[in-house]
Amino acid sequence: MTKGIVKGIIANLVLIEVDGPVSQNEICYIVKDDVKLMAEVIKVLKNIAYTQVFESTRGLRPGDIAEFSAHMLEVKLGPGMLSKNYDGLQDDLNKMEGVFLKKGEYTDPLDADVKWQFKPLAKPGDKVSGGHWLGEVPESWIAHKIMVPFYLSGNYQVKSIAEAGQYKVDDTIATLTNTQGKEITVTMVQKWPVKIPIKTYKEKPRPFKVMETGVRTIDTLNPMVEGGTGFIPGPFGCGKTVLQHAISKNADADLIIVAACGERANEVVELFVEFPELDDPRTGRKLMERTIIICNTSNMPVAAREASVYTAMTIAEYYRSMGLKVLLLADSTSRWAQALREMSNRMEELPGPDAFPMDLPAIISNFYSRAGYVILNNGSTGSITFIGTVSPAGGNLKEPVTESTKKAARCFYALSQQRADSKRYPAVDPIDSYSKYLEYDEVIENLNKLVSPTWVDDVLLAKNLLLRGRESYEQINILGDDGVPLVYHDRYWKSELIDRIILQQDGFDKIDQSTPMERQKYMLELILGICRTGFEFESFEEVMPYFIKMVNLCKQMNYAEFKSPDFHRFESELNETVAERRVK
Amino acid sequence: MTTQAFQRIYTKLQQITKATVTVQATGVGNEEMAMVSGRLSQVVKIMGDLVTLQIFSGTEDIGTDAEVVFLGRPPVLKVGEQLAGRFFNAFGQPIDGGPEVEGKEVEIGGPSVNPVRRMQPSELITTGIAGIDLNNTLVTGQKIPFFADPDQPFNQVMSLVALRAEADKIILGGMGLSNDDYLYYKSAFENAGVLDRIISFVNTTENPPVERLLVPDMCLAAAEYFAAEKNEKVLVLLTDMTLFCDALSIVSNRMDQIPSKDSMPGSLYSDLAKIYEKAVQFPDGGSITIVAVTTLSGGDITHAIPDNTGYITEGQLFLRRDSDISKVIVDPFRSLSRLKQLVIGKKTRADHPQVMNTAIRLYADAANAKTKMENGFDLTDYDERVLRFAKEYSLHLLAIDVNLEVDDMLDTTWSLFRKHFSKAEVGIKEEFMKIHWKE
C-alpha cells in the first residue's frame, strides 16, 4: 500500500510526496489527529501527487501522513438507496449525528442490518456476465434486481444461487465460476467508480418515447423523451429550481434522482419536507418513495460538489440496468464547472475562456452522453433522462458552460429574465427554446399515436402563432396602436392567449401545477380553435378587453378540476364569448 | 496577546508583498493564526517549509527580520452572554472601552449544518414596509441582500427592518462602513432602546481593508452561539458585502491567482456561499437570518459581485427612486423573496399571493404604457388607468416610508383594483373576488 507525506497546502489542494505507485483519480486518506480526510489524486508530477481534499483543510500540516487506497472514488450499490439523502460522496446524511457536519465523518450508504426478501431469477448453470439479473428484492415499490457485478465482463456460470428468503445486503446470494473454474461470490452489494460509465447493455438506440412532465411549456411545446437530455439555463431568480422541482414531482418516471449541486440548502430542505407528504400522481405512493437526493450544497466542500454529479449519474446507471425509467436532475451544473475551475486555477493550469479549464466542453459532453435509452442484454429497456440547470454568469448565455452544454444537450429550455420579471412563469422563452426531439421521425410518430393524429402539426401551428404574435407586437411598438392594421392586434392577442393559458402555469396552485397530457391536448385544441376563428372588430380598442375576457375564462378553467361542473361552466361562458364576435 | 509556551517564533522572511509575507517554518497548520511584528495574520499557503501569511492590516513597514509568532490555533471568538450590547473590531476586540469578553473560544468559519437537520423556515418577519411584507415577504432563516446604488438610503432601510423585526439579537457586521454610518447605526439602536440586544463587529473605512475578511465569520460565529445554543432568533446585518468582495480580490490578486470575471477570484461563489449559507432555521427554534447590503455600480447587476450574490441568496431587494412620486421605493420587478411562498397565503390572508401577483402585473402594464407615452404614441383608456393605478400603488404601498399591517396592505390594494379596473382586468380567482371585491 502506497503511503505519502503532506508537502504543501493551498486551500483544498494538497501536495503529497508518495513512496510508491499512485494512479490518477485514486482516493487517499490524509490522517489528521483521529480523523481521516478523503482526497482524490488529480495530477501526478514525479513523486508528488496533487490531491483535492473533500473536506476543509484547516489545521492540516506538512508532515501529516496519507494512506492511498488503490481505488478510485466509488459508490456502493445495492438495495436500500431509495428515499435516502446522501451527500456528494454518498454518505447517508441521516446517519450522521449532531446538527453540524463533522470533518472526516463517512457513513454507510446502505443499511447493513436490514433484511431483504430475495427471490432468485437465475439458476445454477446459467451463463451470465456483468449486469445479468440473478435475483430481485422488493425495494419500496420497485423490483430491485440483484445483478452480476458490472466489472465481470467475461463469461461466467452460475454455480449456486440462494433460495428465496430473507438476506442482508452482505450475505452471499450466488457463487459464479469463470472459464478457468475460479469461484466468485456475489452479495447484494457492489462498488463502482463514479467517473466510469456502466455499460452493461446491448445497445443505445435513439430515444423515441415521450416523457410527460406535467409542465405544459415542456410537454406541449418542446417535449422531453425517455432517455433524452435537456438543460435549463437562466439568470438567477428566473425559476430554474422551481421548474426542476415541478418536473421531479410530476414526471412519468420510475425513479427520480435529484442532485443538488452547489445550491442552497433550504431548497433541499423543501424536498425533505414536501416529498414525504406529496403523492406520486401515478402510483399514489409518496414521492419520497421514488426519490434519491444527492445533496452537496454550496457551503459543503467544493471538491465533493464535483463528485456529487458523478455519484448521482452512477446510481442512475445502476437503476437503469434493472430496466427502470430514471430521471436525473442536477441543479446546477455551473457549480460543478466552477468547482473544476477553482481546482484548475490552484494548480496553475493554462486557463481557457473565463478561466475555466480548457477541457470543460469535453467533460460536459462526456457527462451528458451517459444518459440515454438502452436495450439491456436480456431485451428489457431502461433509460436515464437527464436535465441539468445552468447558471450563466451575468445571465449572459455566451459563456463557456452554457455554450458547452448547448452542444451536449438536445433540449434547450431558456429562461428569460423579461418573462420572469413580468411573472410569466414558468419563464421558459417559447421562441428561443427548442426540443430537437420534435424533429425525430420516431418521436413524431410516438406523439401522434399517444396524443392525437394531428398533434405535432397542432404544436407547430402554436409555435408559429407565437412567433407571429411576437412580430406583430414589435410592429405595434414601433408604429403605434393605430399605425398598424387591425389584424396585428388580433395576432398579438391570439399569441397572448396561447402564452397565458398554455405556457404560463401556476407552480404553486394545487390543480394548475401539473397537467396530464389528456388535459393539455384538450386545452391546446380549445385555444387553437379560438386562434383559427376570425373575429370582427371595429377598432383596435375593442381587441384587448375582448381577449382579456377570454383569457380570464380560460384561466378559471385552468384552476378548475378537469371536466368538473365549474370547468364546463367556464367553458360554455367562453364559447358564448367567442360567438359574440365570430365572423359570420 | 501574551506569548505561550508552545508558540514557535521565526524571524527570517523570504518574501514580502502588499498583503502577504512568506517565512521559513515547520509544523505550521493551514489557516493557523500568527502575529507578524505584532500584527494579526493567517496562514494561506504552505509549500514545503515555506509558509505564506496574509497580514490583515497590511505589510507596510514590515522588515525581513520581523518576528513571526505562530499561535497554534485557527481564528477564534470568545462567545457568551456578555457579547450582547458590545462593539468590537474585526478581530473581536472591544472598541467600546469595555472589558474583554469572558467565555468559551469557538473557531470562526466553522462547519456547516447538516442539511437534513435544518428545519424549513416558516416564520414571517414583518417590517411594515409593503414593498417587503406584501411583495417580498421575509422569513426567519432567510438570507437576502439589498441591491442598491451607493446613493440610496439602504442603511436607513436596513436599520428600520432590524428594529421592527422582533429579533432576540441583532448582529451588525460593518465592512468599510464610514464612521458617520457607524455612528448612525449606533444612535438608531440607542434611540430605540435596544442596545442590549445588539452586537457589532465593525471595520470602518479608517481600518485596513483586508481586516474586513474576518467580519462576516465573526458575526456568524456569535450568531451561531445565540441561535444554536440559546435557541434565539438572530438577525445578522452585513453591510457592505461589495467592500468585503473587494478585499477578497485584493488578497487573491496579490497571491497571483488567475482572476475570473471582473477581476474577482474564481472562488467568489464558494467564498460568499460559505457566509450566506450560515442562515438557518435550527430544529430547536433558534434561527439565523441574514440581511445584507450589496452596493451596485450604476445599477449593474451583471457584475460578478451582485451576480454571484443573487445566485446564492434567497432573493434580493432593490431600492429605486421613483421620480413620479419622488420617493424611494422597493422595486417590485427586480426584487424577489424566494421564501415568501412558505408564508404568504398561509401565515397571511389566503388572497395574498394572487393580489400581489396581479398588482405587479398591472404595474408592469403601466411600465409599458409609460414607454408608449414616452415614444409619443396615443394612450388607450386602459393605458391611462394603469398609469393612474401605478402612481397610487407606488405612493401608498411601494414607498419605503409606508408602515402598515399586512391585512391593510391587501385591503389597500383591493381598493386600488376596484377604483381603476374591471373584474375581468383584475382576473383573480373567483373565490377571492367574492370576498374582497366590494361593489
Ligand SMILES: Nc1ncnc2c1ncn2[C@@H]1O[C@H](COP(=O)(O)OP(=O)(O)OP(=O)(O)O)[C@@H](O)[C@H]1O
Ligand atoms: N412557476 C412558477 N410559479 C410561480 N413562481 C415562480 C415560478 N418559477 C419561479 N417562481 C418564483 O421565482 C423565484 C425564483 O425561482 P428559482 O429559485 O427557481 O430560481 P432559479 O432560477 O433557480 O435561481 P438561482 O439560479 O438563483 O437558483 C421563486 O422563489 C418563485 O418566487
Ligand SMILES: [Mg+2]
Ligand atoms: Mg435555483
